Amino acid sequence: MALDYFEPLPSTIPQMADNRVTPEKIDLGKALFFDPRLSASGVFSCYSCHNLTTGGDDNMETSVGHGWQKGPRNSPTVFNAVLNIAQFWDGRAEDLKAQAKGPVQAGVEMANTPDNVVATLNSMQAYKDWFADAFPGEAEPVSFDNMARAIEAFEATLITPAPFDAFLNGDDMALTDVQKEGLQLFVDKGCATCHNGVNLGGNGYYPFGLVEKPGADILPEGDKGRFTVTETAMDEYVFRAAPLRNIAVTAPYFHSGKVWDLKVAVQVMGVAQLGEEVSDEEAVKIVAFLESLTGEVPEVTLPTLPAETANTPRPTAEVVPN
Amino acid sequence: MALDYFEPLPSTIPQMADNRVTPEKIDLGKALFFDPRLSASGVFSCYSCHNLTTGGDDNMETSVGHGWQKGPRNSPTVFNAVLNIAQFWDGRAEDLKAQAKGPVQAGVEMANTPDNVVATLNSMQAYKDWFADAFPGEAEPVSFDNMARAIEAFEATLITPAPFDAFLNGDDMALTDVQKEGLQLFVDKGCATCHNGVNLGGNGYYPFGLVEKPGADILPEGDKGRFTVTETAMDEYVFRAAPLRNIAVTAPYFHSGKVWDLKVAVQVMGVAQLGEEVSDEEAVKIVAFLESLTGEVPEVTLPTLPAETANTPRPTAEVVPN
Numbered sequence: 001m002a003l004d005y006f007e008p009l010p011s012t013i014p015q016m017a018d019n020r021v022t023p024e025k026i027d028l029g030k031a032l033f034f035d036p037r038l039s040a041s042g043v044f045s046c047y048s049c050h051n052l053t054t055g056g057d058d059n060m061e062t063s064v065g066h067g068w069q070k071g072p073r074n075s076p077t078v079f080n081a082v083l084n085i086a087q088f089w090d091g092r093a094e095d096l097k098a099q100a101k102g103p104v105q106a107g108v109e110m111a112n113t114p115d116n117v118v119a120t121l122n123s124m125q126a127y128k129d130w131f132a133d134a135f136p137g138e139a140e141p142v143s144f145d146n147m148a149r150a151i152e153a154f155e156a157t158l159i160t161p162a163p164f165d166a167f168l169n170g171d172d173m174a175l176t177d178v179q180k181e182g183l184q185l186f187v188d189k190g191c192a193t194c195h196n197g198v199n200l201g202g203n204g205y206y207p208f209g210l211v212e213k214p215g216a217d218i219l220p221e222g223d224k225g226r227f228t229v230t231e232t233a234m235d236e237y238v239f240r241a242a243p244l245r246n247i248a249v250t251a252p253y254f255h256s257g258k259v260w261d262l263k264v265a266v267q268v269m270g271v272a273q274l275g276e277e278v279s280d281e282e283a284v285k286i287v288a289f290l291e292s293l294t295g296e297v298p299e300v301t302l303p304t305l306p307a308e309t310a311n312t313p314r315p316t317a318e319v320v321p322n
Numbered sequence: 323m324a325l326d327y328f329e330p331l332p333s334t335i336p337q338m339a340d341n342r343v344t345p346e347k348i349d350l351g352k353a354l355f356f357d358p359r360l361s362a363s364g365v366f367s368c369y370s371c372h373n374l375t376t377g378g379d380d381n382m383e384t385s386v387g388h389g390w391q392k393g394p395r396n397s398p399t400v401f402n403a404v405l406n407i408a409q410f411w412d413g414r415a416e417d418l419k420a421q422a423k424g425p426v427q428a429g430v431e432m433a434n435t436p437d438n439v440v441a442t443l444n445s446m447q448a449y450k451d452w453f454a455d456a457f458p459g460e461a462e463p464v465s466f467d468n469m470a471r472a473i474e475a476f477e478a479t480l481i482t483p484a485p486f487d488a489f490l491n492g493d494d495m496a497l498t499d500v501q502k503e504g505l506q507l508f509v510d511k512g513c514a515t516c517h518n519g520v521n522l523g524g525n526g527y528y529p530f531g532l533v534e535k536p537g538a539d540i541l542p543e544g545d546k547g548r549f550t551v552t553e554t555a556m557d558e559y560v561f562r563a564a565p566l567r568n569i570a571v572t573a574p575y576f577h578s579g580k581v582w583d584l585k586v587a588v589q590v591m592g593v594a595q596l597g598e599e600v601s602d603e604e605a606v607k608i609v610a611f612l613e614s615l616t617g618e619v620p621e622v623t624l625p626t627l628p629a630e631t632a633n634t635p636r637p638t639a640e641v642v643p644n
Contacts, residue, residue, distance in 0.1 A: 034375045043370075043386045053356045053627045064365045064639050068390035249629035261632060302622045305375045307571035310583060317386050 005187060007198040008168040009295075013156050014082050019097060021153045024134040029154025031130065031303045032147055037120050039110035041066055042315030046151065049103070050078035052300055055249035056158065061257030065103075066111035067319035072223065074257035079295070080245045082156040084202030089255040090226040091205060091240045097152035101144065111320070114144035116313050121147065123313070126306035160246060160295025167292065175292050182289025185282050190274050194241040200293065202243030208254075209237060211275035214268055218258050225255070248291045262287050327509060329520040330490040331483050331617075336404050341419060343475045346456040351476025353452065353625045354469055359442050361432035363388055364637030368473065371425070372400035374622055377571035378480065383579030387425075388433035389641035394545065396579035401617065402567045404478040406524030411577040412548040413527060413562045419474040423466065433642070436466035438635050443469065445635070448628035482568060482617025489614070497614050504611025507604050512596050516563040522615065524565030530576075531559060533597035536590055540580045547577070570613045584609050 013021050032038065036045040049063040049071075050056050056077035063071040073089050081087065087099035103109040104117060121127045121142050131141040134150055166174035175183065186192055195201040205226055208219055219237065226238040239255055252258065253265040263283045270278035278286070335343050354360065358367040371385040371393075372378050378399035385393040395411050403409065409421035425431040426439060443449045443464050453463040456472055488496035497505065508514055517523040527548055530541055541559065548560040561577055574580065575587040585605045592600035600608070 031375075036373065036376070037381065041386060042380065042382050048365075051358065052624050053353075054358070055629065058364065059359065059630060060364050060637050064363060068639065068641075070639065251630055260630075260636070297624075297626050300624045302374050302619075302624065304619050307377065308381060308573055308582075314582070315382050317390065317392065319390075 001187070002168055002183065005192040005196045006164075006168060006200060008165040009080070009083075009159055009161050009198060013159070016082075016095070016152070016156070019149045019152055021156050022134065024130070025150050025153035026157055027303070028130040028134040029150035029152065030300070031127075031305055032151050033154050034303055035305055037305075037308070037312070037315070038104055038112060038117055038147075039066065040112045040116070040315065041110075041317045043317070044110050046078075046100070046103070049075040049109075052078075052158070052297065055079070055246050056081075057250045059251065061252055063109070065109040066107065067317075069108040069319075071106075071108050073255045074252065076242075077246055077250050078155055079158050079160045079297070080199055080243065081158070081202075082152070083159075083198050084240070084243055085204070086240065089239050090229050092226075092229045095152065096155050097145075097148040100148040100151040100155075107320070117144055117147060118142060119311075119313050123309050123311035124306040125309075157298060160297055162245065162293050162295035164289075164292040165295070176288065178285055178288045179292045180289075182285035182287070183292075185286050186289055189270065189276060189278065189282075191269070191286070194273070195244050199243035199245055201241040204241050205235070205238050206241055206273070207236075207238050208272065210273045212271055213237070214272045218254055218256055218268060220256055223255065244290060245293045246295060248287070248294050262290060266290075323509070324490055324505065327514040327518045328486075328490060328522060330487040331402070331405075331481055331520060335478050335481070338404075338417070338474070338478070341471045341474055343478050344456065346452070347472050347475035348479055349476075349625070350452040350456040351472035351474065352622070353449075353627055354473050355476050356625055357627055359627075359630070359634070359637070360426055360434060360439055360469075361388065362434045362438070362637065363432075363639045365639070366432050368400075368422070368425070371397040371431075374400075374480070374619065377401070377568050378403075379572045381573065383574055385431070387431040388429065389639075391430040391641075393428075393430050395577045396574065398564075399568055399572050400477055401480050401482045401619070402521055402565065403480070403524075404474070405481075405521050406562070406565055407526070408562065411561050412551050414548075414551045417474065418477050419467075419470040422470040422473040422477075429642070439466055439469060440464060441633075441635050445631050445633035446628040447631075479620060482619055484567065484615050484617035486611075486614040487617070498610065500607055500610045501614045502611075504607035504609070505614075507608050508611055511592065511598060511600065511604075513591070513608070516595070517566050521565035521567055523563040526563050527557070527560050528563055528595070529558075529560050530594065532595045534594055535559070536594045540576055540578055540590060542578055545577065566612060567615045568617060570609070570616050584612060588612075 015021055033046040036042050049058045051058055056079035057075045062073055063075045065071055082096055087093040093099035104112050128142055135141040135146050163174045194206050197203045224236050226235040248262060252260045259265045266283045266286050267278045270276045337343055355368040358364050371380045373380055378401035379397045384395060385397045387393055404418055409415040415421035426434050450464055457463040457468050485496045516528050519525045546558050548557040574582045581587045588605045588608050589600045592598045
């Protein structure tokens, strides 16, 4: 039954037709992912908001960025993100390499520019060598696009096999009885209508508040979701269904990050999307099932990054007004 | 000759009489070192300013902390710091466990309180278990003091053997000819008077500007160094001699972080401390020698931290005025 709705993680690193994942690209991407010099201030790296020690996100309602500004939406986990059909809460980036360019340039996040990033990377010989190795035969391997490609390749390795995968792969003992009851409820109540596939979500767009709009604390009026991307009235307050892998370790919830308790989040979803009161007892079982989606984090050894040179642009904490 | 002034790194993790380093303490300390929830905002961990990918420091003049405030002094590398006689630029912490309590509480850094840290740690069962394992037999293993002890234990493992150690251990080929000339100049000119011992510094206090005070850009008048600790007139503008291991990868230099070029830093030191103009040619050789102090960073695998619970204090980006 479960395989009608869900799919286990692949056993190898997902490959992308337009960005073949190679060991050289992974290594370069790992260095870039951890390098705070991709931000104007030198304070933030990809890792800052997609912290691999805390579920691949940052445990905040919305992230703190350049100049102590707060970002507009909750930072999603980078784990298994490669398997989403598109990136960001509104799906505005078609893949991780498109996504990677966003925060680097966002004024409230890393506040950098492509030119400054390329100048930074070109100032360090090791980066020039690594880009040449990762993008062999290219005339100008060090580029903002290739930075994004390498980061995507590294992120493609961040796959977290969970007990639920073992269950889908045939191990009936991988879930507890309560978790199995939660799974049954998850399907019977209709959660799996949107939260399905390999990431139990991340693969479709739905109005938040399909049946009943949650309060403005959870669904702030000013953020119209995918409407901003498509400018189509029917996309008002539409968001990508949240992928649910590692959901139990990535509070707070929703694009607004306003709900910290997973049980409450389940109950909010019941009313908002299904018009159904999920009882405490049911919600506890569904949460138990969701806990079976907490996966094993791949071992990540910290890279050693090249040192700045005289040509490296200096960090600036200055906040430039828009 | 070199062994008259310098000492190679120990081949095992340095032990402290009052804080025995055990595997359990190291593992706990690593988790704490990487945990941004030790800061009030959830933005900063020890790793933020002592970044293990970039020389154990943060490549900024002075660090950016809570509320985007700038710290008063350049962040020193955590690598080999266990071997300094005291911590901070003014030596105000007698060891790393005393040091570790500082930034966690500093309003311009992590802006947290011991009570809030302990509440945070006690809210997660895994931390309670890890503290019990690391501090067996203690009635209340989860404490701010034990947090600091565990962090010290992890930091004691961050030792970076360098070509200069191989040289001191008898490998004449470990330094190039230019590096050997630089070493000779380093000793002959008197640099080794203050920069000696196992960390080539970090073991004594000296006035910055012993012979001639550098300009206020490099030595800001408002920061009187060790005077603030001892309140003794002779300690005005006195600082701990900077330990020089990994100096080539930890720009910018001095407590003010105002000099980015190591060659310039060497020349500033020549005039300020020795009353001697170091020529470009000499400075290049000394820098070549200093590059032999860039060590191999130990392999650090990221920990997986426990998830917050309903009892975990929530992060706050709010800046509380003093």
